[in-house]
Amino acid sequence: MEQPGKWHRALPFADIEDDDVVGVTLGDQGEHEVAVYKLGGKCYATADRCTHQSAKLSDGLVIDDFIECPLHQGRFHIPTGKARSAPVSIPLQTYPTKVEDGVVHVLVEDIRFD
């Protein structure tokens, strides 16, 4: 079954350092803030805002396969979005990714602006 949403071109995979994260804005109106990660050569993507107090996760730190919020150091498991340590408790949205011709694409559901 096809996943809902649209594939958005994000950034060249080579632009992300190993075990690091880059924040991108996707969508026609920049409505999706997405954090794109490179972990062990694989690509992942999550929402870029911490579910605790909305700090940008792409300003944070990748530690093993967790992203640590730069503000209060709450951690999320990058591949699954699970909240790992307080003060975060609400999981992070994750997005499917693919790398085509060296470019990361992220599947996000479009937001309708009426």
Added chain:
Amino acid sequence: MKELDELVRVREQIIPRAQLKRLAKRNNHAGLGFLAFHFSLIAGTGWCVHLALGTWWIVPAVFLHGVTLATLFAPLHETSHGTAFRTVWLNEAVLWLCGLIYIFPPRWFRYHHAFHHTYTQIRRRDSAMVLPKPITLGQYLFYVSAVPVWRRNLSYLFNHAMGSLAPAEHEYAPADQRPALIREARVMVAIYAGIAAVAVAYGLWAPVIYWLLPRIVGESYARWIRVAEHTGCAEGSDPQANTRTTLTNPFIRILWWNMPYHAEHHLCAFVPFHALGRFHEQVHDKLLVANGGYFKVHLDLFRRFIRLKHGAHAS
């Protein structure tokens, strides 16, 4: 939150992210080393209390022992940030142990302290604002006495154990965490009740002599140190003006797990304590730094801000 994004932009102008990433590397050995030193000090001062029993030396001995217990705030603080140890379970275990001895629910402290970092020096929002201006001598002495902090901390513990969070506290912790906070307080109260029950049953005064009494006495010293962190600094969210680093001797720095590098810590809380010295070397000229130690900071506060009463001078 746009204010948080702005904080990051300010930080990036002071130090590039690539440098921060290098400073932010975590390990376990630094925390284990500091913890071993801290608990050795606690054991040593506890031994001094034992030797001083029945003499007037008990007074300075209890105070010194109280200082080593009260400065457990430093590892409590560092582990609440998750930065003391690379290994999560080790970090959480030490957080809990320190919270138990320090007598502050550790999970609650994490949420309470997080709010302080988000709203540092913002009046009526900063959960840990110390002596906002104007400051009277009475207010200063009352704060340093530690009475308001004990009142606040014990009310958190017992109210939470009774299942109640005050309306103002709801803002600090998400609703889904409140059952865990209540459970945490109940576990702590149960542990303390158990210690009290054993002490009463066997006629033991040790928990009072070696823990409670020095813990209460030593908190004044901790409050005195903590005045220097933000008191007299600018109100508002500018990390270059709302927090003060106090340069002090290596022993005090180690006892406080490098917390005296407080401006650096607020600029980037994900830099672990053991890297704050290096962080300071790279950014000290862009932050508020007080030379000359804590006495000089307090002297300066008296000179510039603390008044006998509102509208009068302390001298």
